[in-house]
Amino acid sequence: MAAQIIDGNALAKQVRAEVVGRVEALKARGVQPHLAIVLVGEDPASQVYVKHKVNDSEQTGLKATLERYPATLAEAQLLERIHALNADPTVHGILVQLPLPKHMDSHKVIEAISPAKDVDGFHVSSAGALMVGQPGFWPCTPHGCLKMLESIGYDLKGRNAVVIGRSNIVGKPMAMMLLAKDATVTICHSRTKDLASFTRNADVVVAAVGKRNVLTADMVKPGAVVIDVGMNRNDEGKLCGDVDFAGVSQVAGWITPVPGGVGPMTRAMLLVNTIDAAERATR
Numbered sequence: 001m002a003a004q005i006i007d008g009n010a011l012a013k014q015v016r017a018e019v020v021g022r023v024e025a026l027k028a029r030g031v032q033p034h035l036a037i038v039l040v041g042e043d044p045a046s047q048v049y050v051k052h053k054v055n056d057s058e059q060t061g062l063k064a065t066l067e068r069y070p071a072t073l074a075e076a077q078l079l080e081r082i083h084a085l086n087a088d089p090t091v092h093g094i095l096v097q098l099p100l101p102k103h104m105d106s107h108k109v110i111e112a113i114s115p116a117k118d119v120d121g122f123h124v125s126s127a128g129a130l131m132v133g134q135p136g137f138w139p140c141t142p143h144g145c146l147k148m149l150e151s152i153g154y155d156l157k158g159r160n161a162v163v164i165g166r167s168n169i170v171g172k173p174m175a176m177m178l179l180a181k182d183a184t185v186t187i188c189h190s191r192t193k194d195l196a197s198f199t200r201n202a203d204v205v206v207a208a209v210g211k212r213n214v215l216t217a218d219m220v221k222p223g224a225v226v227i228d229v230g231m232n233r234n235d236e237g238k239l240c241g242d243v244d245f246a247g248v249s250q251v252a253g254w255i256t257p258v259p260g261g262v263g264p265m266t267r268a269m270l271l272v273n274t275i276d277a278a279e280r281a282t283r
């Protein structure tokens with residue numbers, strides 16, 4: 001039987017509608033929620049991403065300010081700008097688009113953002129808060145994945161969840177979120193031996209590797225939920241995920257498509273984090 005599709009576009013639309021309601025409530029008490037986006041350099045993919053972030057914000061009533069700087073900007077100047085945004089009470093969220101030019105230390109730049117405005121959830125303080133179960137900003141992609149699981153009413157308690165990928169922005173925070181929901185979590189990665197032996201026992205698989213066909217039908221337990229974070233191009237240049245969708249969708253119970261799955265949810269969760277930041281700052 002073919003898997004049911006978890007429609008990221010439809011769910012993101014619902015999430016955005018909730019954000020619109022919260023924006024209106026803030027505006028009614030004189031607060032204009034405001035996201036500051038900082039882009040350094042001319043990376044083509046980054047230019048597209050920030051354009052989406054600005055458009056998404058404006059369409060939901062959030063103010064978005066895009067600051068562009070040349071790739072030659074000195075790190076000290078960027079840090080100075082971040083400090084100014086930290087101190088600006090009209091700015092609720094700060095996002096520094098990655099990657100930064102090679103002469104900059106991304107870690108140092110991210111750490112300069114006030115944790116109260118860290119809407120990407122990349123600050124060490126945000127990662128620590130997630131780990132110990134304290135309030136803080138959760139990275140948008142894994143948070144979007146969790147929302148997708150919640151949208152199908154999936155109870156993670158006692159379930160075996162396998163996360164493929166151990167990045168700081170997807171794999172590791174995803175594992176923490178699943179753990180917080182009482183799943184039994186395994187993190188697999190490029191050095192994992194016999195990946196299929198883990199995934200075949202998994203009730204939930206989150207694939208976040210950045211490589212095509214990491215998960216094929218023979219590796220999936222019948223009825224499992226499969227969340228595909230990958231964004232790759234196939235031989236025809238078409239967007240595809242990490243999961244062999246055609247094969248896996250014949251075995252899984254639920255599956256997210258690429259495109260139209262995790263991507264729209266990542267974008268929507270940035271809006272949620274920004275409205276959270278504005279509400280927390282003005283309570």
Ligand code: GUN
Pocket residue numbers: 049095096097098099120140
């Ligand atoms: N570059 C690619 N994805 C992201 C993201 O989610 N946030 C930031 N800041 N940079 C990115």
